[in-house]
Amino acid sequence: MKNSKPTKRSRSGSTPNGQKLPVAKPNTAIFPKVAVELAEIGKNFYTRGWVLGTSGNFSAVISREPLRLAITSTGLVRGEGRPSAEALLHLAIARGVDTGAILHTHSVWSTVLSGSHASQGGIALEGFEMLKGLAGVRTHKHREWLPILENSQDMIELGENVSKTLRESPHIHGFLLKEHGLYTWGVGLQEAKRHVEILEFLMEVLVRSGAAQSA
């Protein structure tokens, strides 16, 4: 995802599924700053191989009442300037947790682990100092549960599954879609970016420790 400028969507935007979406007004004062941050994050992640092809999409909450997101348009195989169908997942997350930014990446590590651990329903991350990089975590003894959801092309079904997961596990910092990738979030883009780095790091540690083979 080389160009990750937020979609300038008219207020009458709708998803490929036809559902109306709350959309960002492009003239919102915060918009240019967000666009620069999204572009920097996109370039950084592209270089690290976390958003190859046209994978991944990022969003920032522009307003809460009503809920409005600025979201990158370069979803998977979709036309320029059209909101990604995965916008529904971003909305489900923004409604389910008190967050200002949501990042979705497709890394090799998350693809490998979400495949090898799918039958266990998630991955437990425990004992690592790096966990303290997650908001609110104060000790390496913390046990972080990273749920794995079944992947689907039905965004409404998947959005409901995400909402259900967030209701049941309100303290998680992210989740995986099976053989698809990572969703994580934060109060702002920089915290969300830090969460991507922390979770990707720990997934790489698990794979290199042999976790994918022994699952």
Place this chain on the structure above:
Amino acid sequence: MKNSKPTKRSRSGSTPNGQKLPVAKPNTAIFPKVAVELAEIGKNFYTRGWVLGTSGNFSAVISREPLRLAITSTGLVRGEGRPSAEALLHLAIARGVDTGAILHTHSVWSTVLSGSHASQGGIALEGFEMLKGLAGVRTHKHREWLPILENSQDMIELGENVSKTLRESPHIHGFLLKEHGLYTWGVGLQEAKRHVEILEFLMEVLVRSGAAQSA
């Protein structure tokens, strides 16, 4: 492949095998833009380690009637400005599928997998969201077959083998040459580049999941 400027070939160009080739007229209007794109892709891929040494070569279809390609000259161990012997493979692909650009890379992942899976004739990629980055693929449930062809230094024989593969499997997005590398294509250079990223990503996933050891 650091310098990947297209070869400026006279119309009387011929391959090392002596076969006449349709060649690009360097003054074609599209040529400078293509040269810039090829250079950017070459630098990107070199940094990622997909065209180390002087491996890899890229081409863009300049015209269809007659068929003319702009092709990078830095093939393996060949003189500056001379068309690569592998130009015959690019021509075989351009004739076999309706494509505007063809990219050939030598990555560690494709070399490992095309060796470990050669006896199976190819690699099946299935269940990955990333597959949706391939043109025309709409679901992760898609099953992509990536054929592995025996490598050869006889470009005429190899070109015929490529043509046969494309006739038999018209829906593939690329193929591997055994312990050699990947060929893929797209309607334009950007789509072909996306296909390289998608296929390289998925091959890396397979190797890191242990596929090369268990083949």
Place this chain on the structure above:
Amino acid sequence: MKNSKPTKRSRSGSTPNGQKLPVAKPNTAIFPKVAVELAEIGKNFYTRGWVLGTSGNFSAVISREPLRLAITSTGLVRGEGRPSAEALLHLAIARGVDTGAILHTHSVWSTVLSGSHASQGGIALEGFEMLKGLAGVRTHKHREWLPILENSQDMIELGENVSKTLRESPHIHGFLLKEHGLYTWGVGLQEAKRHVEILEFLMEVLVRSGAAQSA
């Protein structure tokens, strides 16, 4: 750790644990040069993935009598401009060995190995030419012992453990905290940086040779 400018701390600085710390006077002549070097090292290590998230912290000894350190503020999940709680570990090292700079990184390799080898108390590095990159080492036959200390959030306890380790093994060039990361040092920042590169390189060699699986 993208921004690694040294904390400009008042002389009345104290750690989160309330302990008084000797602090750097920001107007010290050496300060700007150190700040530039720390920023370059931080950027380099961030690109290599050794200080992802907000992990890692670096310090330079500004004066010996009294002992004063310039230390980066971006410790794990702590506010801007506040000294890291891990400053106590830097002080313990600066008191225990005659050093001018201390670097702490969180790499995948050190996290994997410090977990797999924790029960052995450390990692032996022997027979590698690369060992000659460590200060004072003249032959690849050198046996370097890299102790692994149990991780803890009690910095006073951990600082005492570090001091004890340095008294018992005065010739070591660094140590690991379990599933946390590497501490190393040098007469100046460049030597400390070289020690990070050497030790990270050798830990990567061990993991890729299968050491983490067979431990």
Place this chain on the structure above:
Amino acid sequence: MKNSKPTKRSRSGSTPNGQKLPVAKPNTAIFPKVAVELAEIGKNFYTRGWVLGTSGNFSAVISREPLRLAITSTGLVRGEGRPSAEALLHLAIARGVDTGAILHTHSVWSTVLSGSHASQGGIALEGFEMLKGLAGVRTHKHREWLPILENSQDMIELGENVSKTLRESPHIHGFLLKEHGLYTWGVGLQEAKRHVEILEFLMEVLVRSGAAQSA
């Protein structure tokens, strides 16, 4: 090895072992161009992790009669501006093969493989298209033998061992020192650089294919 400017040595230079060396006159016309190329190669290799710490050293033949080399000074743990003790190995290679440039790298892959395969005396590389990147190789069916020499700190003994290896195997393109690194060469710096890339690539393929575990 970040700074890899060639040593400006006086004609009375001698190695740490006291042996007189033929040295480059710094005013030789070719010198500035060589210095720029060496710096570019050093930066490229440092980024790829092939000359971390202060490992690796590069040389270019300035004249044949008498034999004179420009060689980088940043050998392992040696003072600025002093020729590396390993200059003797460069001289042994320059005398043994008709070459214009010699490059020595310390990569993870060469360290792992030269350890795992030491008892076999070398590594056979066969069947890879990438082999055609080596000077004079025309087919992937080529079998390249990469000898592994026992490492030593006695440069005179090691130099003689190198000379003997080159007499016995005049067609090799490089060799490994056990748990130390790769030496390769070429008619000029660019060919030598290509040989580094080819050989490092193929060693990475072998390790990722499981060769280090099954040796």
